[in-house]
Amino acid sequence: MSIRWFNLEPAERERVERILAQLLTSEEKVALAFIFGSFLEGGPFRDIDVAIWLAEEGDPVDAALYAEKLAARLTKAVGIPVDVAVINFGPGWLKHRALRGKPLVVKDEVAYAALWANVIDERLGLAHHEHAQE
Template identity: 45%
Template sequence: MDVARELEALELRYFSMSEEEREAFLRRLKELLAREERVVFAYVHGSFVSGRPFRDVDVAVWVEDPENSFYYAVELAAKLSTSLGLPIDLHVLNNVPPLQIPRLRPWASPLLTR
């Protein structure tokens, strides 16, 4: 099975983790994001943060150079999904209208800041 089919199969499932597993997952995610020079800060949000079962892990990043950020986001999401074994739904905050960003904060958990 190729990577695209594996990721597609993962997106149709619901996952659950213990608190310890979530913490270990977040540590690994932070390590991987720290290697990305373009990422200035990152938040994790969505159902993963809530502790409920989840289909993917929602990650929002602010990148230093937003040029071609769509392609960067697709590439980074695929790389993270493959490395971590869970689907990652990645959004570049540089592209989000400023008035929508505060709506993330109540449900977002800071993951990385530089």
């Protein structure tokens, strides 16, 4: 099985981002959505990485199933594989990578600020812990 690579012009990338933002905005369960990874770097990419923050956390298994179905719908809409990660249950490094990407949907400013605060606190805590061990 070979891996397919995509390389889009900037205008086409913007079009894909607009489509994703529109679709994700219409998703009732999605409070926040970010695009991140190689798609944003401007060169070739294999898929589009999207991180979502669910308005209601619920069950991690249900969230994973929702992400899988959402990824299939987004992939169909843009014609490029989309990988969706639910960051409510994700590790700190994934939340950090998502936040370093580009926001597509921000329906809940408080959740957005809390996510940033959580990631900063976690990263500072790690830095403090590593420094304390030296």
